[in-house]
Amino acid sequence: MLTKRIIPCLDVKDGEVVKGVHFVNLTPEGDPVELASKYSDEGADELVFLDITATLESRKNVVELVKEVAKSVFIPFTVGGGIRSLDDISELLDAGADKVSINSAALKNPDLLNEASRKFGAQCIMLAVDVKFNGRSWNVHSHGGSKPLNIDAIQWIKEGEDRGAGEILLTSMDADGTQSGIDLVITQTVSQQVSIPVIASGGIGTLEHFKDAFEIGLADAVLAASVFHRDILPISKVKNFLKQNGLAVR
Amino acid sequence: MIGIIDYGIGNIGSLTNAFRFLDIPCIYSGDQKKLSECDRLILPGVGAFQPAMDVLTTLKLDRFIQNWAMDGKHLLGICLGMQLLLSESEENGLTSGLNIIPGKVIPIKGGSRKIHIGWNQVKPVGDHSIVPSKGYAYFVHSYASKPANKTHIAAQTKYGELFASVIQKGSVIGVQFHPEKSQDYGMDILRRFSVEPF
Numbered sequence: 001m002l003t004k005r006i007i008p009c010l011d012v013k014d015g016e017v018v019k020g021v022h023f024v025n026l027t028p029e030g031d032p033v034e035l036a037s038k039y040s041d042e043g044a045d046e047l048v049f050l051d052i053t054a055t056l057e058s059r060k061n062v063v064e065l066v067k068e069v070a071k072s073v074f075i076p077f078t079v080g081g082g083i084r085s086l087d088d089i090s091e092l093l094d095a096g097a098d099k100v101s102i103n104s105a106a107l108k109n110p111d112l113l114n115e116a117s118r119k120f121g122a123q124c125i126m127l128a129v130d131v132k133f134n135g136r137s138w139n140v141h142s143h144g145g146s147k148p149l150n151i152d153a154i155q156w157i158k159e160g161e162d163r164g165a166g167e168i169l170l171t172s173m174d175a176d177g178t179q180s181g182i183d184l185v186i187t188q189t190v191s192q193q194v195s196i197p198v199i200a201s202g203g204i205g206t207l208e209h210f211k212d213a214f215e216i217g218l219a220d221a222v223l224a225a226s227v228f229h230r231d232i233l234p235i236s237k238v239k240n241f242l243k244q245n246g247l248a249v250r
Numbered sequence: 251m252i253g254i255i256d257y258g259i260g261n262i263g264s265l266t267n268a269f270r271f272l273d274i275p276c277i278y279s280g281d282q283k284k285l286s287e288c289d290r291l292i293l294p295g296v297g298a299f300q301p302a303m304d305v306l307t308t309l310k311l312d313r314f315i316q317n318w319a320m321d322g323k324h325l326l327g328i329c330l331g332m333q334l335l336l337s338e339s340e341e342n343g344l345t346s347g348l349n350i351i352p353g354k355v356i357p358i359k360g361g362s363r364k365i366h367i368g369w370n371q372v373k374p375v376g377d378h379s380i381v382p383s384k385g386y387a388y389f390v391h392s393y394a395s396k397p398a399n400k401t402h403i404a405a406q407t408k409y410g411e412l413f414a415s416v417i418q419k420g421s422v423i424g425v426q427f428h429p430e431k432s433q434d435y436g437m438d439i440l441r442r443f444s445v446e447p448f
Contacts, residue, residue, distance in 0.1 A: 001409075005368050040433065072271065074267075074436065076428075093263075094263065121296050121297040123365065195364045196364070250369045250386040
């Protein structure tokens, strides 16, 4: 039986892992390669590295980081942040990343999804979508959540699937950093609307939040950061809890 | 020496990293002379069946791999590389494969998503020297292998329906999952493939 995936997210800035609340107030958390090995040993199913600076200079650092991680970590990992072109994707995959996560660039140039999917395969193209509730529905935000767009989240996600995305990384900006649980409504809605896996993110604070994301949100995977970085919830504890509650985990 | 067949399809960085980690010498090449000097070969691959088969044919690697298998030499197909071992695939119309193991590649059925992505359990059918135990491996695929002869199914995995996650015919093995991304379980399979007799 296919297991539910637990994915630690490592936000990388100038070669260090950081985590903030609502995408701001960033505090350093540690060395990315060290953390990646630690999480892999503890039972993480995958890893996601997000380059939150996403400048040309930091891109070089990220490529080096990917090469280092790939030498000693043998679980799949995704890299995102500032990916704008097929060349960017090629460089990261060649360095050893298994997938790339594309966000703002796909909103600016949706054809990038079609081209990337055709060239590299849908399996390595993750569409990251940051959403915020506007009182009636969910809007997409770009540029690390800083730029609100007049685009309906569900429409955009369905379009992304049609264009060739292989997975959806869904982040609720309302919940992100609050540790009060993921947005179950948008997660469940998206999960039911697409036929590709949905990774739920933003707001994880307790063991029950993971369970709810899978059972109510119908997510295929959950991505979290601070609960792991600060050892609030070790991965093994999360998996044991899910197993006790009848969910399939590795 | 392990030879990873280079035909421009698939991300082989993690495979070479895995062998380096295991301290097993390996080369990555599309040169038939260099590959001939290897003890065992790996056919990697991701993406669609037809373009991959086209490249193998253009590079005349199809005949080379078929002869290699016919000589009873060891070969491991990974993911798409496994599917290429079969007779034909239904992906984007019917395309002929290497026909080393008789059977078909068909869309995966009955799962909750059209792509099978993630960690799933591999259950060996009987004793197997390369895949000796049950364990979790990382899968990414939307088509699965259906060998014509059930005796060629070495392990099964359930996603909706049961499918063949490991196939074997003599010295040729195919694994649908990515051993190079399946942590200790996968590394053990790569190590066994490199050294164990089978």
